[in-house]
Amino acid sequence: MKSLRTMIRRLSVQLVVTHEMSLPMDMRLRYEPGDPYAVRAVFKAPGSDDTVEWIIGRDLLIDGLKGPAGEGDIRIWPAGESAHCDLFALLTPPDGRALLKGPVQEIKAFLQETEALVPRGTETEHIDVDALLAHLLAAG
Numbered sequence: 001m002k003s004l005r006t007m008i009r010r011l012s013v014q015l016v017v018t019h020e021m022s023l024p025m026d027m028r029l030r031y032e033p034g035d036p037y038a039v040r041a042v043f044k045a046p047g048s049d050d051t052v053e054w055i056i057g058r059d060l061l062i063d064g065l066k067g068p069a070g071e072g073d074i075r076i077w078p079a080g081e082s083a084h085c086d087l088f089a090l091l092t093p094p095d096g097r098a099l100l101k102g103p104v105q106e107i108k109a110f111l112q113e114t115e116a117l118v119p120r121g122t123e124t125e126h127i128d129v130d131a132l133l134a135h136l137l138a139a140g
Contacts, residue, residue, distance in 0.1 A: 004028065005033065005117060006031065006032045006033075006086050007029075007030070007031040007032075007110070007113055007114055007117065008029065008030050008031075009028070009029045009030060009108045009109075009110040009113075010026065010027070010028050010029075010102060011026075011027055011029070011102060011104065011107070012024055012025070012027070012102075012103075013025050013026075013027045013050075013100050013101060013102035013103075014098070014100065014101045014102070015045075015098060015100060016088075016099040016100065016101055022101065023045065024045075024046055025043050025044065025045055025046070025100070026043070026044045026045075026046060027041055027042065027044075027100075027102065028041070028042045029107070029110050030040055030042070031058070031110075031113075031114045031117070033117055035086070035120050036058070036061070036118045036123035036124075037057060037058055037123055038053075038055050038056070038057065038069060039056050039057075039058050039061055039081070039111075039114070040053060040054070040055055040056075040060065041053070041054045041055075041056055043100075054074070054091060056074055056089075057074075058072065058111070058114060060074065060076060060118070061107065061111055062074060062111055062115075062120070064076025064077060064087060064089075065078060065087065065104060065108055065111070066078070072091065072092075073088065073091065073092050074090070074091060075089070075090040075092075075094075076088065076089045076090075076094075078104055080104075085104040085105070086101045086102065086103065086104055087101070087102050087103070087104040087107050088100065089102070092135050
């Protein structure tokens with residue numbers, strides 16, 4: 001059971017610089033059933049052509065909606081009142097760190113759409129094992 005439908009959602013997030021200051025950024029979330037465990041998040045500052053892409057585990061994002069989740073390079077947690085809750089993500093690449101704040105309701109809606117497309121626990125049914133093996137063997 002493989003689906004070719006790719007899901008994309010654009011939303012505005014904030015790059016938290018200090019407690020008092022943040023900068024707006026555009027974020028595009030992308031989910032492809034052929035890579036069912038991953039969500040690609042592309043960040044872009046308004047007026048800039050430069051983008052940064054992170055690959056985040058879908059389960060990590062889902063778990064982060066409920067409470068602190070993640071270790072290492074990506075940590076996610078919700079904060080605020082339930083009606084106006086934000087989702088925070090701390091990204092720590094080798095050369096720095098970025099704290100991002102986004103609207104939890106929009107992210108939650110996106111993740112619910114991915115679960116409707118590929119329910120949690122059925123991800124392996126959506127992986128093209130033959131294509132994956134061919135890619136691995138070609139890479140040598």
